[in-house]
Amino acid sequence: MAAGDGEPDPAVQQRPQLQSKKVCVVGGGMAGLAAARELRREGHAVTVMEQSGDVGGQWLYDPTTTHGVVPSSAYACLRLRTPREAMSFSDFQFLPRDGPSRDPRRFPGHREVHFYLRDFCAAFGLMDAVRLNTRVVRVAPTSTTTRQRQWAVRSVRLLGGPDDDARVVFDAVVVATGQYSHPMLPSDIEGVGEWRRRQLHSHLYRTPEPFRGEAVVVVGCGDSGTDIALDLRRVAREVHLAASSEGATPAVSRMVANHGDVLRLHPRARRLHADGRVSFADGSSVVADTVIFCTGYGYSFPFLDTGGAVAVGDDGCVVGPLFEHVFPPSLAPSLSFVGVARKVLVPWFVEAQARWVAQACRGSTPTTTSAALT
Known part of the structure; x- marks a missing residue:
């Protein structure tokens, strides 16, 4: 019987049902905030886990380097090398703002970029989803079954408290920890x-x-x-x-x-x-x-346990396999990466990646299969 004669259309039968997910975003920098905003727009319940005391990622300058973990690589004289217009999200312009601590220059310093990210966070009401001073220590699937795959996220509160060691199960995890936290030393210098x-x-x-x-x-x-x-x-x-x-x-x-x-x-x-x-x-x-x-940085995800489905290359400069730098084919869409691609205009690029991830988690757009990489 042909479709339309009382028999369900096979294409309609195979279309995934749109649904909201409980999603953990690891990292509260530019990529993580973009992911949180897009996930919320698609109706997902979002928790952002950030190990620093504020959002901003690498743009959160910390003058001390004596404690155990140094999340930011920013130095005091760091300024943008691209104009502020190129560092804007598509619907939230990076405009000069009045204030005693603001930097109106077209190529402002790190503090102004941090202010911009805080302004972005406030404008879209994201702070209630952010858990600061929270370090993710392990992310692992709860099951190997594709249909039922969820992720157990174990985190530690760095300042202590009633939930200083917590384990929460999420439907999906977005890794947005950036590119500048694992220093690389040259291997070709002797002595x-x-x-x-x-x-x-x-x-x-x-x-x-x-x-x-x-x-x-x-x-x-x-x-x-x-x-x-x-x-x-x-x-x-x-x-x-x-x-x-x-x-x-x-x-x-x-x-x-x-x-x-x-x-x-x-x-x-x-x-x-x-x-x-x-x-x-x-x-x-x-x-x-x-x-x-000053020899660059490599990728490092010490908290992530995928059983070998995602790995960092020996030189630290490649992570994969990732379809379009976002989805591991065997784990999509429940695991994704935002912000690992290099030499891109970061805000626009991570915003597009985050939108794709949010829609894929809801089932409104395809991701990939293993065959797509062959």
Whole structure:
């Protein structure tokens, strides 16, 4: 019997029933807040778990680096390198605002970005869904059955309290922990273990004052490397900027030339010596008090247990398999990632990802199957 003659249409029979889900978002930064907003718009019950004392993620500047976990990599001089117009969500513009602590510049500092994210959170009433000072320690499926899959989320309240160790079951989990919390050290520099003087990753850099009067080698000429080198030149005796294997860009060369009284540009750092010398690929060397590695970050999800369905590559730079950088094929749509793609305009990109996740959780848009990756 043909459809329309009393027999149900097969396409209608296979269409998923729209439903609201109980969803946990891990991370209260830009990606996590975008996910929370889109999930709520689709009618889901959302809980955002954030280990810091406020929303904002990497834009929540913390001047201290002495406690056990350092969630943010922001340093005091950090500013946007793209104009504020490009850092807006589609329906919440990043406009200059009046106030004694606001930064009206087109390329504002980290504090203004944090204010913007707090304003976004307030405008869409998201704070009641956010659990601050809450660290997620384990996320694992409660069952291997696809139809009944749920996720047990164990969290710890960092400040203690009646629910300082809780286990809650959710229908879906969105991982939105960002890209800048797992520092990567170079594997091609010899003698790192022999170096007896101070060395640190840019993740722990905040201000130049601790390096006053020192000779500092900054390894890496990316955004953080050039920012920190310029910051250090105000107080350091010498700042030696070591290029990556690709060499310095013309912009970096011009920057060094403009501050040649303190800044020096070198090729790739080759070895750290026990006597304090740092040698470079061209055979030259300098004696340094401190080495700062501005060598980037890798992915890390120590709380996530998927039984191998999602893994981080050995180099820390790839996580997968993820369809369109969002859904693990075997676990979609109950597990998703927002904000892992790099070199994108972050607000617009994570907003689009979050909208897809919210609709997929409700059953109103498809995700993928394993066959889509073959």
